[in-house]
Amino acid sequence: MTTQGTTEGLTARSMVEHISAQGVTHMVTLPDSETNFMYDNMTESGMEVVPIAREGEAIAIAAGLWIANQKPAVMIQNSGLFESGDALRGLGIGIDLPLVMFIGYRGYTRHGDTPDSAAQFLEPFLHTWGTPYWIIETDAELDRIALAFKKAEETSKPVAVLIGAEYVSV
Numbered sequence: 001m002t003t004q005g006t007t008e009g010l011t012a013r014s015m016v017e018h019i020s021a022q023g024v025t026h027m028v029t030l031p032d033s034e035t036n037f038m039y040d041n042m043t044e045s046g047m048e049v050v051p052i053a054r055e056g057e058a059i060a061i062a063a064g065l066w067i068a069n070q071k072p073a074v075m076i077q078n079s080g081l082f083e084s085g086d087a088l089r090g091l092g093i094g095i096d097l098p099l100v101m102f103i104g105y106r107g108y109t110r111h112g113d114t115p116d117s118a119a120q121f122l123e124p125f126l127h128t129w130g131t132p133y134w135i136i137e138t139d140a141e142l143d144r145i146a147l148a149f150k151k152a153e154e155t156s157k158p159v160a161v162l163i164g165a166e167y168v169s170v
Contacts, residue, residue: 055080
């Protein structure tokens with residue numbers, strides 16, 4: 001890694017460097033205010049960004065890329081993961097897809113009081129599908145990305161990295 005990380009927050013550049021180090025060829029994503037910080041860093045890294053119109057398409061598109069011998073990852077919000085539930089079941093789990101999903105943890109407060117239902121349901125949703133996950137809130141935790149890719153490859157199943165903080169810089 002070439003970027004000096006921070007223990008005070010999460011930087012888009014450091015995150016992309018850790019993802020790129022895993023050999024990701026394509027990032028399937030729905031552009032939003034948070035992934036906007038990632039976009040330039042992803043394209044500069046040589047990763048192809050595959051924009052989608054609905055988050056429910058993400059896993060199916062990633063599965064197609066994987067079948068074509070590419071190494072995709074997915075970046076969507078927690079509410080979009082709910083929309084993707086059947087694709088997670090039928091494709092992700094059903095065809096043994098070793099996929100890492102980066103999920104924005106919208107509404108996560110870290111203090112147990114989580115009024116946003118998208119945050120309330122995210123971890124129970126992942127538990128229901130038997131999907132292992134890691135939470136990242138600072139650059140100091142970015143080593144969890146390598147753990148996620150290792151787990152996905154060992155199990156040939158989807159895993160999730162939950163982005164529990166907003167980016168402090170590009």
